[in-house]
Amino acid sequence: NAGVMQNPRHLVRRRGQEARLRCSPMKGHSHVYWYRQLPEEGLKFMVYLQKENIIDESGMPKERFSAEFPKEGPSILRIQQVVRGDSAAYFCASSPGTSGASYNEQFFGPGTRLTVL
Amino acid sequence: AQTVTQSQPEMSVQEAETVTLSCTYDTSESDYYLFWYKQPPSRQMILVIRQEAYKQQNATENRFSVNFQKAAKSFSLKISDSQLGDAAMYFCAYRGPNTGNQFYFGTGTSLTVIP
Numbered sequence: 001n002a003g004v005m006q007n008p009r010h011l012v013r014r015r016g017q018e019a020r021l022r023c024s025p026m027k028g029h030s031h032v033y034w035y036r037q038l039p040e041e042g043l044k045f046m047v048y049l050q051k052e053n054i055i056d057e058s059g060m061p062k063e064r065f066s067a068e069f070p071k072e073g074p075s076i077l078r079i080q081q082v083v084r085g086d087s088a089a090y091f092c093a094s095s096p097g098t099s100g101a102s103y104n105e106q107f108f109g110p111g112t113r114l115t116v117l
Numbered sequence: 118a119q120t121v122t123q124s125q126p127e128m129s130v131q132e133a134e135t136v137t138l139s140c141t142y143d144t145s146e147s148d149y150y151l152f153w154y155k156q157p158p159s160r161q162m163i164l165v166i167r168q169e170a171y172k173q174q175n176a177t178e179n180r181f182s183v184n185f186q187k188a189a190k191s192f193s194l195k196i197s198d199s200q201l202g203d204a205a206m207y208f209c210a211y212r213g214p215n216t217g218n219q220f221y222f223g224t225g226t227s228l229t230v231i232p
Contacts, residue, residue, distance in 0.1 A: 106220060
């Protein structure tokens with residue numbers, strides 16, 4: 001069973017460009033979370049999605065950031081008109097979303113490191 | 118909002134010795150989950166150990182164990198017989214009782230293992 005997949009692993013963008021980060025959850029997982037890790041800091045929650053629904057986006061900046069988790073395909077975190085302050089590692093995590101031994105656990109992907117020039 | 122505090126930005130330990138990493142948290146909930154994650158230079162987040170708040174017994178995973186003090190809201194990680202591969206950033210994390218609750222992370226402790 002493959003783990004959480006994220007691509008690309010590294011992404012370089014110039015100021016003003018768009019960044020699209022992809023996350024494929026573990027097989028059978030229907031809940032996806034996005035976190036951002038700024039340099040020298042811990043991970044900060046951004047958004048929680050289920051298939052076709054945004055459940056909690058309380059950690060997402062109000063402008064330029066959006067996320068989706070379509071019925072088919074990976075979850076996408078989209079950052080429009082990137083600025084230098086967006087440079088960070090972006091982690092995706094998934095969980096089964098149902099009761100069971102590991103329902104309260106989130107499995108993390110390897111992250112995408114975004115660098116804005 | 119819940120907060121997680123790791124007051125030790127850096128720690129070091131001699132190989133084969135024991136080290137304890139501190140974590141405190143603030144919450145008004147009575148049921149919750151606590152985790153320790155390891156982040157090596159590869160940046161992959163690796164689950165080390167987890168504790169359910171309703172369990173009084175401290176969790177143990179091989180060389181890793183926790184000291185969970187619910188009343189004091191303290192959740193420290195003890196690494197016994199430290200190995201070079203243990204060198205990494207360690208993050209303490211809190212999660213509420215409900216499905217879909219987000220994780221709250223501390224700022225991390227950088228652990229160096231001295232050969």
